[in-house]
Amino acid sequence: MEYQTPLPPAEAEAAAKNDFPGEGNETRMIMAALSTLPPHNLAALTSSILSLADARRRRLSALLTSPAAFSLALAHLHSLSLPQKTHLVAKHLLSSLHHLTSHFSPPPPPPPAAFFHHRDADAALLLLLLCDLLHRHPDLLDATPYDHWRLALAAHYRAGSVLSHREIGVFYGGVLTPYVELVSRCWRFVTGDGRGEKKAEAPAAPAAVVALPSVDGGGGGGGGECVVCKEAMEEGRDVCELPCRHLFHWSCILPWLVKRNTCPCCRFQLPTEDVGGEIRRLWGFLVDAAGCGAAV
Known part of the structure; x- marks a missing residue:
């Protein structure tokens, strides 16, 4: 499949102007960074994101259609403290940032801690779906009996969650945009205000x-x-x-x-072996690629 331009014309122009109306600063920055990729690199990134999204979609569908699997994942999620939930999302974010940055030439050194166990991966996907549901319908779960949460989440997922995109057209942002939006939401979840607290330097891995x-x-x-x-x-x-x-x-x-x-x-x-340090390192790589000069 031939790709004549790194991004859809409107998005490429917006990236050059660093102006993506309706999107957050983080999404604009990432899209500006991706606009610097050569067409063949962007095509490879898009294809890999499509495969990754398909695998995540199949796993979420399996969780939402199996009462037993859903109950186990939800019970594990409920057993975690807020810092532990944040760490889950942080590891998911680190994996996504590694995926994005690995298609630059040359890519940054890969993180040593980008992957995690299946049980935690299931809990992270479920947590992100819950956050997406609460973002769009803040009062829905309060009005839904706990035993019916699986059905409510399944209905939301089928209706078009940020985790359920199915489009395959790179020219219209059908693959890149939902993935980048999810990365941006994870960044804001982990850092709070989207900028993050300045941390002490971590030792090299x-x-x-x-x-x-x-x-x-x-x-x-x-x-x-x-x-x-x-x-x-x-x-x-x-x-x-x-x-x-x-x-x-x-x-x-x-x-x-x-x-x-x-x-x-x-x-x-x-x-570094510190998840937060690795997120800042790869985020800084995207900031530099976008030409922003400083984290947004």
């Missing part, structure tokens, strides 16, 4: 640190000096190279990365 290559200190783009200790790189001595191509003595960079996941020179971010 051990797996990301172990994967860093050793190079000869006499070459590369390190400028000949380790900015941590201010001493020269010695030819013939192995030093650490970060993905941003900056070089450091191993003895200098390892203590640094135990405390923070950023490059001392350019603030490039390595993956």
Whole structure:
């Protein structure tokens, strides 16, 4: 299938102007970032989102048509505290952000914690469907007996929940727009006001640190000096190279990365095992791709 333009003409023009009437700041930012993708990258992203949405739709349909499966998922959801529910949505958001950013060239390093167990995935989908229902019909569940929640959610889902989109036309936003809107809602759910509280830096993930290559200190783009200790790189001595191509003595960079996941020179971010830190890292990647300069 040929794609002549990265986005539908109206949406591409809106992205260029950073103006998507009727959408939130987060949705505008993400769509502006996606408008920078080459057509073949956007086609691949759209196809993968369609497959992912179809899998989620089948799973939700299975939950809503099985009283036993629905009861188990709802009971698990009710057993979670509010911070635990927020963490569920955060992990769902992280998985979605990883999916979006993996189609950029080059993509950011993948998060080490983007996936979670089936029981939690079911609870997250059910929670998002409940939030969507309450967003559109705030009083519906209050007037519905608890035993009939499954039927009420199923009716809402069939009527057109943000989780049940079936369109396949990329030119009209049938795939991208519902997915991006759901990502934006998850972002606002997790961060509260859509901006989020500024957090302390998290340490780099051990797996990301172990994967860093050793190079000869006499070459590369390190400028000949380790900015941590201010001493020269010695030819013939192995030093650490970060993905941003900056070089450091191993003895200098390892203590640094135990405390923070950023490059001392350019603030490039390595993956971290903190879900919130990974969300901020990938969200910042989209912000930069959109040319916003700062989180919206």
